[in-house]
Amino acid sequence: MTAQKHVLDYSYYPGCSLHASAKEYDESTQGLFKALHIGLTEVPDWLCCGATPAHNVDELLSLSLCAKNLELAKGVEGDLAVACAACFSRLKTTQHKLEIDPEKRRQVEFAIDAPFADGKKVKHLLEILARDFGLERLAEAVKKPLSDLKVACYYGCLLTRPPEVPELDCIEAPTIMEKVIEAAGAQTVSWSHRLECCGANFTLSRPGVVLKLSADILASARDAGADCIMVACPLCHGNLDIRQQEIEEATGEHFGLPVFYMTQLLALAVGVRESKLGLDSMIVNPLPLLKKKGLV
Amino acid sequence: MSRIGVFVCHCGENISRTVDVEKVAEAARGLLGVAHACDYKYMCSDPGQALLKKAVAEHRLDGVVVAACSPRMHEKTFRKATEQAGLNPFLCEMANIREHCSWVHEDRDEATAKAIDIVHMLVERVKRNRKLQPISVPVTKTSLVIGGGIAGIQAALDIADAGHRVVLVEREPSIGGHMAQLSETFPTLDCSQCIMTPKMVDVANHPNITLHTYSEVEEVDGYIGNFQVKIRKKARSVDMARCTGCGVCMAKCPQKKIPNSFDRDLGMRPAIYVPFPQAVPNVPVIDRVNCTWFKSGKCGVCQKVCGPGAVDYAQQDEFVVEQVGAIVVATGFNLYDISEKPKGSPIKGYGEFGHGKIPDVIDGMTFERLASASGPTGGKILRPSDGREPKQVVFVQCVGSRAREKGISYCSKICCMYTAKHTMLYKHKVHDGQAYVFFMDARTPGKGYDEFWRRSIEQEEAVYIRGMVSRLYQKGDKIVVMGSDIAVGIQVEIEADLVVLATAVQPRQGAELLAQKLGISYDQYNFYSEAHAKLRPVECATAGIYLAGACQGPKDIPDTVSQASAAAAKVMTLFAKDQLEREPIVAKVNERFCVGCFACKKVCAYGAIEEKEIRDRQGNLVKVVAYVNPGVCGGCGTCQATCPSKSVELDGYTDEQILAMIETL
Amino acid sequence: MTATATTTKHDFEPKLVAFVCTWCTYAGADLAGTSRMQYPSNVRVVKFPCTGRIDPVFILRAFQKGADGVLVSGCHPGDCHYMAGNFHARRRFAAFRQLLDFVGVDLKRLQFSWVSAAEGGKWVEVVTELTERVREMGPMREFIDLDASEHWSAELADAELKAAYHSL
Structure with missing residues (x-):
């Protein structure tokens, strides 16, 4: 099927959002990895990870959901690649908790009716790109450098947290997103709200909270001189992109900042066709910016 | 055959209530090598001690076991009595039949049986005790103080005022430390400079204090009373003897935009500078990293304007070796x-x-x-x-x-x-x-x-x-x-x-490096460890080294000054005698068996083990063996348990003594 | 206190030896005394300056000479009066335990613990626990038999060997 042999192979857990509101994240991820000759095999029949609400309601449920997913993933070769920050955080947390707490592990194993699949490595796409694939190789693969683009890398809460779980990067001062996008030739800005919470799932229950928190983030990125924001989490994307117009109306300020998934920008840089990036499903239209910078 | 005397104490009723003391004495009489055994109501009282002394003479005893309270309580008392009776004090041992027996057991038969066993163990031990002599080492009555902040200054002044020589080493160009940087001090809000600078001047003018600023401790050798310290005097590029402190060089230096670390980089200073106007000594140094002369060989303005001709670009680091008896560490x-x-x-x-x-x-x-x-x-x-x-x-x-x-x-x-x-x-x-x-x-x-x-x-x-x-x-x-x-x-x-x-x-950056030079211990944060958190808060476990100020843990000025004076008092106590006496519980090496593997050296926390060369009469090297410096040895015995050839022995705790005790089981 | 300490006679009273350091555990045992705590009388204490001085040979010898259980106790890690003696001891005994296991001593007969000068209660606990454990296990025969057989067998007939053995 493949013309060229894969340089790396992963099992892939997209998570619910990537099949729904964050389809463009999934599309661009597939496109990017294909272009880099990294194999992704989707875990068959995967379930929701429980996302941010489940563990607040029932810890056992949230652990069992993730344990079941890990168990399913065992059937597919390669470390488990995860795109969504929430899925990543939940899967890692589950592994950590079941490793240190035999009693919970027993309960979970009873619930999923299978032994817990430890040993399956869970990796975020960033980790795969920056460490497994390597920044140098990534830079070599770039066909269309994003040289003129000033990117504000937004981590949100979940990518590097909780601190006791083996880290993706430093909790308080991570740099992995910056490194990855700089490898694609982009410029990054130094800004204060990289790690602030966007309001997450309060977007449905208390949108007022989200408006305030997300407005601060957008203002901070704009003031730092960024052209756009880059995220790795569907929920952050929703709050910053879909609600941006609403925020502008509420605050009377203008932002006009397109919010990209990191894979969209990277795929663009390695020459994936524009139509495969899902740019049309973004609410804040990125085309004027990309045209201005000569990228489309 | 040994002639051991066993003295069983009633301790009023404290022991005799649960232990049948007469039975213990009787059983002791039956032990091999026991020449005399008796019991008495209060062994530690004057008549009790007199009884012991009389028995030593009468029965020509060559060892004493006092079965009474804990040795932590009265070992010193009975060893002294034994000495007065004409025996070596280390031939006296105590069998603890109070804290370890009568007070913790209720059954009279069981307690009596245990007391007999304890006495038996100690009898076997004392048979193998050696006569030990207290160790004395000479004391050099000069003290090194490392660090010229308020802690070091206070300690140095106290020791110097007591009439002893002090060598004060400071890393920076001026003494004063952090206190000189403060504006006002709590809780009185008096100006820090106003109370600090007079003390700094006192240090500079004190006849008993030798001040080495812009200097660092390079090497430390030796042990309590007898340290050799090598001090590196960094090149100041200004001759201390000639400089009058007029300050013309600083005014004329064309480089004026170097951030002054004394002002936390907020203010600027020239390349030839004193860190602050009240510096002691008031002699500038050239910052060779930023000086145009040292960077490009051009300029030389300071040399030209210096009236007394004190600026010397060719100056090199100098080394000074000092002999000192005690060290106060006050690195802040x-x-x-x-x-x-x-x-x-x-x-x-x-x-x-x-x-x-x-x-x-x-x-x-x-x-x-x-x-x-x-x-x-x-x-x-x-x-x-x-x-x-x-x-x-x-x-x-x-x-x-x-x-x-x-x-x-x-x-x-x-x-x-x-x-x-x-x-x-x-x-x-x-x-x-x-x-x-x-x-x-x-x-x-x-x-x-x-x-x-x-x-x-x-x-x-x-x-x-x-x-x-x-x-x-x-x-x-x-x-x-x-x-x-x-x-x-x-x-x-x-x-x-x-x-x-x-x-x-x-702690100061590099605190651990200095600790390694000095052989003192430090905690996980690099704060220096005191010998005992409560009862020996200013002494290091390494004899002859004392701590003052924040190098031991965070402290405010009053606490720092108190600790510095306490450290000074400890130094003065040490210097009050010409010879230093200490308990002879130290390790000794049997040079015949030692193969020179120096496993002992690796485990010795005191750095007491040295390498000694054995030579024949022609002066040819036969072998290198370990030698335990008795002045430094702490007496823990870790070397003995480590030695693969069993050629180190800790006096007072020899294998022979311990195994004899186990033998009685 | 008295209720728990009521002496009940047992068929078997084990012999216990405790190797302790003078600064922490010996003082802790003293404190148990001054606090008038009660514990089984089976233990005999051998005092060392530091656990670092305790040679594993002593433990072997104690078992050989009829001890049914051995307790080794010193200062808590970091509290050593001699700075690091207890760390050396800890490392040494970690290796030694495996050897003991190999030669067939049930490791339940050997207890290592840290008892500080302030822990009279802990000393009582440790001694009581070990006494009761060893009492249940019954006497330790293996080494005594071995000792006896070595004494009377021809293996030690050689004078040099004998001298070496007795000078241990």
Whole structure:
């Protein structure tokens, strides 16, 4: 099927959002990895990870959901690649908790009716790109450098947290997103709200909270001189992109900042066709910016 | 055959109530090598001791076992009595049949049987005891003091005033340390310079003090009473003997834009400089990294303008060797830098506080320099970024301290008080300004301390918010401080003009390297360890080395001065005798069996083991063996248990003695 | 206190030896005494300056000479009067335990613990627990038999060997 042999192979857990509101994240991820000759095999029949609400309601449920997913993933070769920050955080947390707490592990194993699949490595796409694939190789693969683009890398809460779980990067001062996008030739800005919470799932229950928190983030990125924001989490994307117009109306300020998934920008840089990036499903239209910078 | 005497004490009724003392004495009489055994109501009393002495003479005893209380209680008493009876004191042992027997058991038969066993063990032990002589070592009555801050200055002055010579070594060009940098001191708000500089001058003028500034301790050898210390005197490029301190060189130096670290880089200094105007000695040094002459070989202005011809570009580092009997370590502290990763922490500093990159987020010492009348702003509180007067200042306590997740779990002890002082100094200078303090707890134990803290709230109207700051960031020319007020249970956001962080007190950089040179121990944070946390707080476990000030743990000025004087008193106690006597419980090497593997040297915590060459009569090297320096040996015996050829023996705890005790089972 | 300490006679009273350091555990045992705590009388204490001085040979010898259980106790890690003796001891005994296991001593007969000068209660606890444990296990025969057989077998007939053995 493949013309060229894969340089790396992963099992892939997209998570619910990537099949729904964050389809463009999934599309661009597939496109990017294909272009880099990294194999992704989707875990068959995967379930929701429980996302941010489940563990607040029932810890056992949230652990069992993730344990079941890990168990399913065992059937597919390669470390488990995860795109969504929430899925990543939940899967890692589950592994950590079941490793240190035999009693919970027993309960979970009873619930999923299978032994817990430890040993399956869970990796975020960033980790795969920056460490497994390597920044140098990534830079070599770039066909269309994003040289003129000033990117504000937004981590949100979940990518590097909780601190006791083996880290993706430093909790308080991570740099992995910056490194990855700089490898694609982009410029990054130094800004204060990289790690602030966007309001997450309060977007449905208390949108007022989200408006305030997300407005601060957008203002901070704009003031730092960024052209756009880059995220790795569907929920952050929703709050910053879909609600941006609403925020502008509420605050009377203008932002006009397109919010990209990191894979969209990277795929663009390695020459994936524009139509495969899902740019049309973004609410804040990125085309004027990309045209201005000569990228489309 | 040994002739051991066994003396069983009733201890009033303390022992005899549960132990049949007569039966114990009778059983002792039946033991091989026991020449005499008796029991008595109070062995430790005068008549009891007289009984012991009489028995030694009468029965020609060559060993004594007193079955009574714990040796921790009366071993000294009975060893002294034994000595007075004409025996070597180390031929007396105590069998502990009170704390370890009569007091902890109720059954009379069981307790009596155990008492007999204990006596038996000690009889077998004392048969194998050797006559030991106290060890004496000479004392050189000169003291080295490392560090010229307030701790070192106080210790040096005290020792020198007692009539002993002191060698004071300071790393910086001037003595004074951190205290010279402070503006005012709590809880009296008197000016730090005013109380510090006279002491600095006293040090310089004291006939008994030899001062080495811009110098570092290079090597330390020897042991209590007899240390050799090699000191590196870094090249000052100015001849101390010729310089008059006129200051023309500094005025004429064309390089004037070098950040002065004494002013926390807020002020500028020339390449030839004294760190501050009241420096002692008042002799400049050339900063060779920044000096044009040293960079390009051009300039030479200072040399040309120097009247007495003191500037010497060719000067080299010099080495001085001093013989000293005691060492006081007073190397002080550093403030934690929020861009730094604390030792052992997984977290790279305080990213949430801007990693030290926001110019108007400063630490407490920088604020001291801003507030100091002799500081870079002449005592005006002005923001480093734009020189404006800040109207809203946020102080954050416990930055780095009590932060287990950042790797530092201890309390830095001084921050609550100096932050209270800062709010006062600020309010005194900026009347319409408002100070906010984020704090976890206010810790103000100390004379007049809590009153002082209350004053900052009640009179100076500082707003204290109990809670921590989660984040701060630059927004325009303000700094937004996000924190929580846990008393009210709300989140707080303050737009501040200036943020002052009370950062943790840490040991001096490189403290562990000096500790390794000195052979003293340090804790996980590199603070030096005292011999006993409560009862020996100024002594190191290494004999002859004493601690003063913040190098041992965070301390304020009164505590530092007290500890420095205490360390000085310890040195004077040591110097009160010409010879030093100590218990002869030390290890000895059997040179016939020693193969020179030096496994003992690796485990010796005292550095007491030296390499000794054995030569034949022609002077040819036969072998190298271990030698235990009795002046340094601590007497733990770890070497003996480690020695593969069993050729080290700890006097008083030989294998023979221990195995004989086990044999009685 | 008295209720728990009521002496009940047992069929088997084990012999216990405790190797302790003088600064922490010996003082802790003293404190148990001054606090008038009660514990089984089976233990015999041998005092050392430091656990670092305790040679594993002593433990072997104690078992050989009829001890049914051995307790080794010193200062808590970091509290050593001699700075690091207890660390050396800890490392040494970690290796030694494996050897003991190999030669067939049930490791339940050997207890290592840290008892500080302030922990009279802990000393009582440790001694009581070990006494009761060893009492249940019954006497330790293996080494005594071995000792006896070595004494009377021809293996030690060689004078040199004998001298070496007795000088141990």
